[in-house]
Amino acid sequence: LSPRVIGVALLGVGVVGSGVAEALAQRAGELAERTGARLALRHALVRDLQRPRPFVPPAICTDRIEPVLADPEVAIVIEVLGGEQPAADYIRRALEAGKHVVTANKEVIAKFGPELLAVAQERGVSLLFEAAVGGGVPLIMPLRRALIANRLSSLEGIINGTTNYILTAMAQQGLAFTTALAQAQSLGYAEPDPTNDIEAHDAAYKLAILASLAFHATVRPEQVYREGITRLTDRDFRYARELGYAIKLLAIAKDDGEAIEARVHPTLLPEQQVLAKVDGVFNAVQIDGDLVGRLLFYGRGAGARPTTSAILGDVLEIAAAIALGQPPRTGNGLRSNRPIRPIEAIQTRYYVRLTVADQPGVFARIAQVFADHAISISSVIQKESDEDARSAEIVIMTHRSREAGVRAALASIAELPVVFEVGNWIRVESA
Amino acid sequence: LSPRVIGVALLGVGVVGSGVAEALAQRAGELAERTGARLALRHALVRDLQRPRPFVPPAICTDRIEPVLADPEVAIVIEVLGGEQPAADYIRRALEAGKHVVTANKEVIAKFGPELLAVAQERGVSLLFEAAVGGGVPLIMPLRRALIANRLSSLEGIINGTTNYILTAMAQQGLAFTTALAQAQSLGYAEPDPTNDIEAHDAAYKLAILASLAFHATVRPEQVYREGITRLTDRDFRYARELGYAIKLLAIAKDDGEAIEARVHPTLLPEQQVLAKVDGVFNAVQIDGDLVGRLLFYGRGAGARPTTSAILGDVLEIAAAIALGQPPRTGNGLRSNRPIRPIEAIQTRYYVRLTVADQPGVFARIAQVFADHAISISSVIQKESDEDARSAEIVIMTHRSREAGVRAALASIAELPVVFEVGNWIRVESA
Numbered sequence: 001l002s003p004r005v006i007g008v009a010l011l012g013v014g015v016v017g018s019g020v021a022e023a024l025a026q027r028a029g030e031l032a033e034r035t036g037a038r039l040a041l042r043h044a045l046v047r048d049l050q051r052p053r054p055f056v057p058p059a060i061c062t063d064r065i066e067p068v069l070a071d072p073e074v075a076i077v078i079e080v081l082g083g084e085q086p087a088a089d090y091i092r093r094a095l096e097a098g099k100h101v102v103t104a105n106k107e108v109i110a111k112f113g114p115e116l117l118a119v120a121q122e123r124g125v126s127l128l129f130e131a132a133v134g135g136g137v138p139l140i141m142p143l144r145r146a147l148i149a150n151r152l153s154s155l156e157g158i159i160n161g162t163t164n165y166i167l168t169a170m171a172q173q174g175l176a177f178t179t180a181l182a183q184a185q186s187l188g189y190a191e192p193d194p195t196n197d198i199e200a201h202d203a204a205y206k207l208a209i210l211a212s213l214a215f216h217a218t219v220r221p222e223q224v225y226r227e228g229i230t231r232l233t234d235r236d237f238r239y240a241r242e243l244g245y246a247i248k249l250l251a252i253a254k255d256d257g258e259a260i261e262a263r264v265h266p267t268l269l270p271e272q273q274v275l276a277k278v279d280g281v282f283n284a285v286q287i288d289g290d291l292v293g294r295l296l297f298y299g300r301g302a303g304a305r306p307t308t309s310a311i312l313g314d315v316l317e318i319a320a321a322i323a324l325g326q327p328p329r330t331g332n333g334l335r336s337n338r339p340i341r342p343i344e345a346i347q348t349r350y351y352v353r354l355t356v357a358d359q360p361g362v363f364a365r366i367a368q369v370f371a372d373h374a375i376s377i378s379s380v381i382q383k384e385s386d387e388d389a390r391s392a393e394i395v396i397m398t399h400r401s402r403e404a405g406v407r408a409a410l411a412s413i414a415e416l417p418v419v420f421e422v423g424n425w426i427r428v429e430s431a
Numbered sequence: 432l433s434p435r436v437i438g439v440a441l442l443g444v445g446v447v448g449s450g451v452a453e454a455l456a457q458r459a460g461e462l463a464e465r466t467g468a469r470l471a472l473r474h475a476l477v478r479d480l481q482r483p484r485p486f487v488p489p490a491i492c493t494d495r496i497e498p499v500l501a502d503p504e505v506a507i508v509i510e511v512l513g514g515e516q517p518a519a520d521y522i523r524r525a526l527e528a529g530k531h532v533v534t535a536n537k538e539v540i541a542k543f544g545p546e547l548l549a550v551a552q553e554r555g556v557s558l559l560f561e562a563a564v565g566g567g568v569p570l571i572m573p574l575r576r577a578l579i580a581n582r583l584s585s586l587e588g589i590i591n592g593t594t595n596y597i598l599t600a601m602a603q604q605g606l607a608f609t610t611a612l613a614q615a616q617s618l619g620y621a622e623p624d625p626t627n628d629i630e631a632h633d634a635a636y637k638l639a640i641l642a643s644l645a646f647h648a649t650v651r652p653e654q655v656y657r658e659g660i661t662r663l664t665d666r667d668f669r670y671a672r673e674l675g676y677a678i679k680l681l682a683i684a685k686d687d688g689e690a691i692e693a694r695v696h697p698t699l700l701p702e703q704q705v706l707a708k709v710d711g712v713f714n715a716v717q718i719d720g721d722l723v724g725r726l727l728f729y730g731r732g733a734g735a736r737p738t739t740s741a742i743l744g745d746v747l748e749i750a751a752a753i754a755l756g757q758p759p760r761t762g763n764g765l766r767s768n769r770p771i772r773p774i775e776a777i778q779t780r781y782y783v784r785l786t787v788a789d790q791p792g793v794f795a796r797i798a799q800v801f802a803d804h805a806i807s808i809s810s811v812i813q814k815e816s817d818e819d820a821r822s823a824e825i826v827i828m829t830h831r832s833r834e835a836g837v838r839a840a841l842a843s844i845a846e847l848p849v850v851f852e853v854g855n856w857i858r859v860e861s862a
Contacts, residue, residue, distance in 0.1 A: 023580060023722065034579055034647060130577060136723035138569070138577035146561060146569035148465055149454060149743030216465060274729075291454065291740035292567035292730065298705075299726040309722035312580030326757055 003032035004323040007073040008315065009043040009099075011065070011090055012081035013053055016104060016131075017044070019304030020078060020311055021055040031312070037319035043068045045081075045090075065090050069097045076318055078311060079103040088112050095119045095127060102314040104131035104307055110205035110221040113212065114335060128314035133206040134159060134283050136306030137299040138313070143213040143287075150289030152214045155253045156429070157285030158278050159206045161302040162197035163229050163249040165189045167266075168279040171237050171246065177230060189281060199228035203251050203264040211253035211262045214287070217338040219253070219262050225343040227265035236353065236424055239383055239395050240268050243351075246276035250429060259341040268351050268428040344404040349378075349430075351397055352410065353423035358385045358392040362418045366396070369416070373409040375401040391420055397428065434463035435754040438504035439746065440474040440530075442496070442521055443512035444484055447535060447562075448475070450735030451509060451742055452486040462743075468750035474499045476512075476521075496521050500528045507749055509742060510534040519543050526550045526558060533745040535562035535738055541636035541652040544643065545766060559745035564637040565590060565714050567737030568730040569744070574644040574718075581720030583645045586684045587860070588716030589709050590637045592733045593628035594660050594680040596620045598697075599710040602668050602677060608661060620712060630659035634682050634695040642684035642693045645718070648769040650684070650693050656774040658696035667784065667855055670814055670826050671699050674782075677707035681860065690772040699782050699859040775835040780809075780861075782828055783841065784854035789816045789823040793849045797827070800847070804840040806832040822851055828859065 008024070010017055024041050032038040044056045049063055065086075068074060077094040079101060081087045088108045094101050096119060103109065109116070109129045120127040130140045134157075158164050162184060169180040181198065184190035196202050204224040211219040229249055240247050250267035253260065269276040274296055278284040283301025288294050300306040356362045363380055370377055376399040385392035398406065406425070414422050439455070441448055455472050463469040475487045480494055496517075499505060508525040510532060512518040519539045525532050527550060534540065540547070540560045551558040561571045565588075589595050593615060600611040612629065615621035627633050635655040642650040660680055671678050681698035684691065700707040705727055709715040714732025719725050731737040787793045794811055801808055807830040816823035829837065837856070845853050 027580070027582075030582075031580060136720075137726060138573045141572065141577055142569045145748055146572055146744040147740065148747050149458070149462060150740055151458075151461075289567075289740065291736045291743075293734075293737055295568060295728075295730040297726075297728060300724040303724075305722045306724055309578065309581055309720065312722075313577040316579050317576055 003036050003038040005038045005040050006075050006319045006322055007042045007071065008039050009045070009068045009071070009074045009077045010041060010056075011045040011068070011077060011079045011087070013044050013046050013056055014080065014082070015304045016307045016311075017080045018053065018055065019308040020080065021053070023308050023312055025055040031316060035316050035320040035323060037316065037323040039315065039319060042071060042074055065093065069093055069099070074099055075322060076100045076102060076315055078315060079105055080311070081105070082107075084108060084111065091116055091127070092119060095123055095125055098123055098125060100126045100318045102128050102311055102318070104129070104311055106132040106202065106205040106209060110208040113209065114218055126318050128317065129209070130314050131307045131310035133209055134285060134297070135161075135299065135301040135303060136309040137283055137285070137297050137301065138310070139210065139285055139297055140213065142297070143210065147287070147289055147292060150291045152287060152289045153255055154288045155210055155214045155285065156275065157210070157251050157283065158248055158275060159210075159251050159283055159285065159301060160197055160200070160203040160249060161281035161283060162190045162194065163200070163203070164278065164283075165281050166198070167229060167232070167247060167249060170232065170234060171241070172279075174234055174237070176234055177232060198230055200226045200249060200264045203249060207251040207253055207262055207264055210251070210285070211260060212335060214253060215255045215260055215338065216335055217260060218335045219260060219340065223262060223340045225263035225265065229266055231424055232266055233424065235393070236426065239353065240351070241271075243395070243397065244271050245269060245428070246271050247426065248275065248278070250275070252429065259339040261341045261346055263343060263346070266426050268426055270430050273430070344407065346403050347400050348403070349398055349400055349428035350406050350425055351395065351428055352425045353393065353395050354413065354419055355391050355393050355421040355423055357418040357420065358390050359418065363394070365416055365418055366413055369409050369412045370396075370398070372412075373405040375399075375405050375409055393423065434467050434469040436469045436471050437506050437750045437753055438473045438502065439470050440476070440499045440502070440505045440508045441472060441487075442476040442499070442508060442510045442518070444475050444477050444487055445511065445513070446735045447738045447742075448511045449484065449486065450739040451511065452484070454739050454743055456486040462747060466747050466751040466754060468747065468754040470746065470750060473502060473505055496524065500524055500530070505530055506753060507531045507533060507746055509746060510536055511742070512536070513538075515539060515542065522547060522558070523550060526554055526556055529554055529556060531557045531749045533559050533742055533749070535560070535742055537563040537633065537636040537640060541639040544640065545649055557749050559748065560640070561745050562738045562741035564640055565716060565728070566592075566730065566732040566734060567740040568714055568716070568728050568732065569741070570641065570716055570728055571644065573728070574641065578718070578720055578723060581722045583718060583720045584686055585719045586641055586645045586716065587706065588641070588682050588714065589679055589706060590641075590682050590714050590716065590732060591628055591631070591634040591680060592712035592714060593621045593625065594631070594634070595709065595714075596712050597629070598660060598663070598678060598680060601663065601665060602672070603710075605665055605668070607665055608663060629661055631657045631680060631695045634680060638682040638684060638693055638695055641682070641716070642691060643766060645684060646686045646691055646769065647766055648691060649766045650691060650771065654693060654771045656694035656696065660697055662855055663697055664855065666824070667857065670784065671782070672702075674826070674828065675702050676700060676859070677702050678857065679706065679709070681706070683860065690770040692772045692777055694774060694777070697857050699857055701861050704861070775838065777834050778831050779834070780829055780831055780859035781837050781856055782826065782859055783856045784824065784826050785844065785850055786822050786824050786852040786854055788849040788851065789821050790849070794825070796847055796849055797844055800840050800843045801827075801829070803843075804836040806830075806836050806840055824854065
């Protein structure tokens with residue numbers, strides 16, 4: 001039985017697109033053996049038609065989407081342009097033209113996923129996006145399929161490799177944030193404009209996708225509470241370590257049956273927990289289901305080759321179905337509208353770092369404010385004092401408290417004459 | 432759109448079967464919402480028709496397979512009888528009757544998987560077995576689908592919870608093997624007849640399945656080299672820890688392009704490695720692919736609820752496809768016949784524990800034997816001596832060596848007059 005030839009188009013030939021083109025060129029034979037489908041790259045959408053690209057013959061390059069969409073031999077469109085536009089527009093038009101689409105675009109799927117999935121369903125084509133979250137780590141398919149019988153209660157993960165690299169460098173080398181960022185940039189782990197990563201937009205897009213799938217609900221990226229890593233200092237890492245915690249940019253989604261929580265922010269994690277030990281550019285996601293218990297998925301969350309692994313997994317999922325004469329599953333896009341809990345209503349523990357006057361009675365004043373807001377303190381530790389400035393730094397750990405109360409308490413504390421500065425406050429989770 | 436009702440039969444209502452029946456009864460509505468398919472349990476094959484079972488109405492119980500196979504309303508048969516027969520026979524007859532089959536039976540799939548998959552393909556039905564390996568941890572679907580574009584070079588895992596519980600108890604509590612086994616039995620983690628687990632038959636079945644999928648080859652269970660955990664002593668754990676290693680029953684599959692290695696045996700693992708930290712009844716599998724890099728999957732490898740999670744994932748995979756009018760994927764059963772490397776030809780490092788005469792020159796004699804077999808020693812450490820017996824215990828760690836040489840060297844060493852006993856020898860891996 002000779003494999004069926006299936007036409008593919010590649011939108012974008014950057015780092016990831018080049019990886020996909022290379023793999024398509026170099027392993028067409030073995031992939032055909034495994035799936036019964038031989039993938040033929042028919043078009044590559046590029047910006048600069050003159051630039052030579054290995055594994056992409058100039059004859060198939062185009063700088064216009066129209067010939068791609070008009071080619072009836074193209075069954076699958078792979079979108080690796082990144083960014084919102086024109087990627088979202090091209091994906092929609094490809095689906096409307098009856099083409100299956102595989103994308104690595106977390107921003108587009110997070111913002112327009114429900115609408116695009118509806119278009120796909122209407123046209124009877126697939127829209128797959130395993131590569132949008134976790135690089136090569138299979139997360140989307142397990143959530144959509146293998147775990148579908150579970151009621152999932154929480155999903156927590158390190159899903160941005162850039163920030164995890166920076167936080168690991170700050171923790172292990174004692175670097176300041178700006179130094180660690182510069183190091184990450186020089187190694188190519190952070191973009192020249194790092195905003196998307198360090199302000200946690202990227203992680204928020206990914207969490208919106210994961211939470212939507214995990215809880216069968218619509219979680220839009222603007223509903224994800226988002227806090228970046230720029231306020232963390234080397235002192236926070238030192239104090240956290242002394243207390244037995246690591247600091248990670250944790251993406252957290254929870255469903256207690258009443259409301260969904262979805263938030264990405266720096267988090268103190270007890271250092272013996274697995275997620276606390278995920279270092280460098282690695283990603284890990286921990287999922288709790290009522291049947292399955294706790295699962296952990298760990299691997300490379302970014303890079304051309306892991307992303308290519310995920311993209312080709314999706315492409316071959318579609319291609320194998322076509323080769324077998326089975327129209328690929330379009331997926332059930334049905335999602336409920338569930339309440340999203342505002343950040344002020346969450347409950348967790350908190351780490352608070354204050355610079356205060358180095359004089360008697362200060363602890364008592366601060367403790368009283370916490371008590372007035374019904375927040376119990378689990379420890380108050382004086383960390384360092386500056387004799388010249390007659391100031392001291394103290395770290396307070398609270399018991400589980402409602403965020404609104406903590407915010408109100410910190411606003412009052414900032415007004416106290418004995419408090420010079422609220423240095424930082426960080427949520428503490430013990431997953 | 433009302434969900435399509437899909438008839439299901441359950442073969443076996445033991446611990447796992449009861450879990451499946453409970454989940455089917457208690458979450459039919461939400462599963463129908465998620466998949467468009469409402470599962471209706473139509474038959475339960477049991478041994479004792481008189482015994483009452485929660486979630487299984489007596490009216491649907493039968494002690495004969497024929498009415499199950501003859502019912503045209505049964506689309507999916509769930510086999511959770513366990514053991515080789517009659518499970519293998521029932522699975523075959525169900526497939527031949529045009530029914531999709533979901534099974535948790537590692538023994539049947541390891542022994543008869545290729546033949547049964549061929550029957551399924553011929554009849555245009557699915558045979559899925561996610562629950563056969565790793566309990567609720569999704570492993571089969573990622574290997575068959577998400578990772579399909581990769582060339583996988585190795586797969587290593589802790590895939591038997593019973594032995595991992597026993598080894599963890601020996602390591603952490605210093606228990607002897609028989610005491611740890613008795614503890615596991617009293618907690619229900621080990622069977623009254625523990626042979627299948629402690630002699631690594633269970634892990635060998637699972638590894639045969641994983642290796643077959645990972646390398647697209649036929650790896651039969653009798654081709655898996657298998658060594659149980661009964662020879663391990665508390666001293667091995669103590670010495671391993673002193674050297675910086677944990678001892679795990681590791682399932683190892685490798686493909687270097689020339690031959691496939693598939694082996695399950697006690698293994699020294701450097702204690703900082705993730706797999707060395709997987710304790711108790713948990714399972715973990717680490718996969719290395721050329722695109723994806725290293726992946727790790729971790730979770731509960733056994734138990735009614737995790738196994739139910741995996742079984743229902745497969746059942747709903749099939750049911751959702753039927754509900755959408757799409758015949759489920761039968762899978763491409765094509766597998767190459769690849770050479771399997773005999774255990775004598777593998778190369779790894781070795782830990783050797785010897786009881787020797789406590790006198791000068793002994794080290795030299797032993798070292799000469801290793802040298803004669805071209806095995807380099809990385810360390811020789813005298814651990815303990817017994818003044819009365821004039822004996823000492825020494826531990827030797829080798830560099831990477833060919834197993835045939837190590838076996839020959841140990842046979843010669845056992846003959847030396849200064850050697851009282853070859854206490855144990857254990858392979859060392861640093862994944």
